[in-house]
Amino acid sequence: MRAPSLSLRALLFAPLLLLSACTTPLAHGPSKGLRLRHVVLYQNGLGYFERTGEMSSDKLALRFREREVDDVLKSVVVVEEGLGPNETPSTVSAHLPRSGRGASPEEATELELVFSPRPSRPVSIAYAVPTAAWKATYRIILPTKEQKDRRALLQAWALIDNVGDEDWNDVRVTLATGAPLSYSSDLRSPTMIERPELKGIYGPQSGAVGPVLAENVAARDTDADGVPDGEDVCPNERGTVQTDPAHAGCPSHVRITASEIYILQQLHFDRSSDTLKPTAQPLLDEVAKVLLENPWITLIEIEGHTSTDEPNATDLSTRRASAVRAALVKRGVPSVRLSLRSYAADRPLDANTTEPGRAKNRRVAFNITQHVRREENNAPTRTTSPITTEALARVPEGAGRIDASSGSYRYEIANPVTLAKKSSALITLINRPMNGDDVLLYRPDPAAPQSSTHPFRAAEIENKSDIGLQPGSVSIFSGGTFVGEGVITRLLPGERSTIPYAIDDSTRVSQARISLDEPVRIVALARGVLRVTDRQRLVTTYDVEPGHNVPNTLVLRHPRTFGYEPVVLPEGTEKTPDAYLIRVALTPHKPTKIAIEEARPVERQWLVLTADGERLALYLKGSALPEGTQKRMARIVELRRALGAASDELGRLREKRQEATDRAVELRENVKAIEKTPQADKLRKMLLERLESVTKTGDELAVKITQRSDDAAIARAELDDAVRDLVIEEDAKAAGGNP
Structure with missing residues (x-):
């Protein structure tokens, strides 16, 4: 007995399923007129299949693998074409045998569609x-140096696979870049759903240490966080790229550099406690995720810190670091990648003179202490071939039409595709010129150890078309031959990508960095404690020694230093969220130097009585203080200089007096040694004269020391009196600006 079916009006229908054994034999496959016409393949492993034709009977049997049946049941649609507004479509039922327990996923099964009456239209x-x-x-x-048209030819190919049991004969094929959500579901038995399962579109790169990705420059990114506005959930708030699309572009609590992990919301502890706070749990989750997703970091040092008011500081800071390590191990981070170090109160983040400052110092921080070492790929051997831009530009594009919508692209293949079952085909999608050139790219990469001293050869292309390029491998040709292979990440219209494909070992790049501190201004003064702002400068210089036959341009990628802002950048520097891209004109064998300066404000505290007078004068010079306060501070600087001069002179006088005292002791011992030797009278007399002179010098120095001690005491008293009642309050407006 068959259950009643849902009426089909014009388009979509929901088939009524009978989960019982079929009582009539089924034809193996569709009728000859109802054949495969259209296939849409997605990059996340879904395929949409469409069959059209006329029915030769009222029944149609479709054969599928057991693992495909549930997906067919939840997605199948039937359209009876050409119905008029007053015509009633056929009713449709679907019948299939119930799946047997233990059936192989590859076992064949059949779905029978029953039409009542038999459709008279396609x-x-x-x-x-x-x-x-x-x-x-x-x-x-790539274009040659002699080529006036500085454009590269870009070819995009698509590899498609027919993994089914049916040949494709003159099938219209569409390739889609989107990833429609799809879940594994069992509609025929009460089993738990195990989907979604996410897999990459590529397997391991054969013969590669690790992929060296292209350097992309985004065209539209309002908050400059590296996430295009079209994908950024927080477009006006600087964040990070997230694996979860629902948080793409939103701020993260963890940032990673080549040497440190920065926790933007610190792991703090209560006084004398090593217990992790509840607010630390999400942060630890994120730290563990960062470590697990970055296996190139082989050893992390967990630093324990305390404030100065906590007893047993060394033991306490060790226990704090141990608590964090235990929490990370619990989250799956191998313990061999985690080491401990106790700094006690030796490295404060803030002054220990206030409770807010001490609270900041009760913390745990992280340092990367070991990186993975990998072997480097050698640049490919060049061989002569007739591959030229002009020759390949004649290859026709396979994509007859390219549609873009909702951030994805659909490539309609121009000609029908015939592809035997269990076989593959390579189809040309795009074949068109783009702005591009051969350049050098200096960007040290863990996957290529030599890149720390030698730049990459790279193909730079600019996507000014309306076509988005998907991730994939790139074969680079130059001068009529294959020169290397790169990896392109997703490249949207308006973006530029620099794709490394080889190491140029004829060119060498070395870098050096120095750190300088400069006094800026006085922030506040109270009870003799002076708060000042320094400018901490980082000056990085790159020395480039070009080799022979180098491209005309070097693109130098300088990573941004966390917390620093640029002060001096070469003209034309491009800024990305995590780096500066500097374009350097090259001449073979002509060295060049690039300097980059970054700075950040650093606040420090000094006791005026012990501060350096000359440095105090520099702080005063950079401060905008009221006239009366300016004069009082100038007097303090003068007194501190006087006290410093007196203290320095006292030090020199005491050193000389000690020398005189030591010399006098030595002379007395010599005189005593020859006291009973008659023939040494002349020598004894000379030694006694020297002893008298040294003693006199020591007495004179003692008088000077007393006088200078009095001068220093007077200067100290005057300085103490000048500082005692002077208060400088922080200027909120000035504090908010950059020094």
């Missing part, structure tokens, strides 16, 4: 099932 049947994802691969043919 019918379209469509469904979505998992299939092999299509992959993108690229070729870039």
Whole structure:
């Protein structure tokens, strides 16, 4: 007995499923007129299949693998074409045998569609099932130095697979870059859902130590966080790239550099406690995630810190670091990657003179102490071939139409595709010129150890078209031959990408960095404690020694230093969220130097009585104080200089007096040694004269020391009196600006 079916009006229907054994034999496959017409392949492994044709009977049997049936049941649609407004479509039921327990996922099963009455017009049947994802691969043919048209030729190819049991004969194929959500579900038995499962579109790169990704410059990124506005959930708030699309572009609590992990919301502890606060749990989750997603970091040092008012500081800071390590191990981080170090109160973040400052110092921090070492790929051997831009530009594009919507692209293949079952095909999607050139890229990468001293050869292309390029491998050709392979990340319209493909060992780049502190201004003064602002400068110099036959341009990537802002950058520098890109004109064998200066304000506290007078004068010079306060501070600087001069002179006088005292002791011992030797009278007389002179010098020095001690005491008293009642309050407006 068959259950009643839902009426089909014009388009979409929900089939009524009977989960019982079929009582009549089924045809193996669709009728000859209802054949495969259209296939849409997505890059996340889904395929949409559409069949059209006329029915030769009122029944249609479709054969699928057991693992495909549930996906067909939840997605199948039937369209009876050409119905008029007053015509009633056929009713449709779907019948299938119930799945047997233990059935193989590859076992064949059949779905029977029953039409009542048999349709007299063409019918379209469509469904979505998992299939092999299509992959993108690229070729870039770079222009030669002699070529006036500085444009590269970009070819995009698509590898498609027919993994089914049916040949594709003159099938219309569409390749889509989107990733429609899809979940594994069992509609025929009460089992738990295990989808979604996320897999990359590529397997391991054969023969590669690790992929060296392209350097992209985004065209539209309002908050400069590296996430395009079209994908940024927080477009006006600087954040980070997140694996979860729901948080893409939103701020993260953890940032990672080549040597440190920065926790933007610190792990703090209560006084004398090593217990992690509840607010630390999300931060620890994020730290663990960063470590697990970055296996190139082989050893992390967990630093324990305390404030000066906490007893047993060394033991307490060790226990704090141990608590954090235990929490990370619990989250899956191997303990061998975590070491402990106790700094007690030796490295304060803030002054220990106030409770807010001490609270900041009760913390745990992280340092990267070991990186993974990897082997480097050698640049490929060049061989002569007739590959030129002009020759390859004649290859026709396979994509007859390219549609872009909602951040994804659909490539409609121009000609029907014939592809035997269990086989693959490579189709040309794009073949067009783009702005591009051969450049050097200095960007040290862990996947290529030599890149720390030698720049990459790189293909730089600018996507000024309306076509988005998907991730894939890139084969680079130059001078009529293959010169290397790179990896392109997703490249949207308006973006520029610099794709490394080889190491240029004829060119050497060395860098040096120095740190300088400069006094800026006085922030506040109270009870003799002076708060000042310094400018901490980092000056990085790059020395470039170009080799032979180098490109005309070097793109130098200088990573931003956390907390610092640029002061001196070469003209034309491009800023990205995490680096500065500097373009340097090159001449073979002509060295060049690039200097980059960054700075940040640093606040410090000094006791005026012990501060350096000359440095105090520099702080005063950079401060905008009221006239009366300015004069009083000038007097304090004068007194501090006088006290410093007196203290310095006292030090020199005491040193000389000590020398005189030591010399007198030595002379007395010599005189005593020859006291009973008659023939040494002349020598004894000379030694006694010297002893008298040294003693006299010592007495004179003692008088000077007394006088200078009095001068220093008077200067100290005057300085103490001048400082005691002077208060300088912080100027909120000035404090908010950069020094």
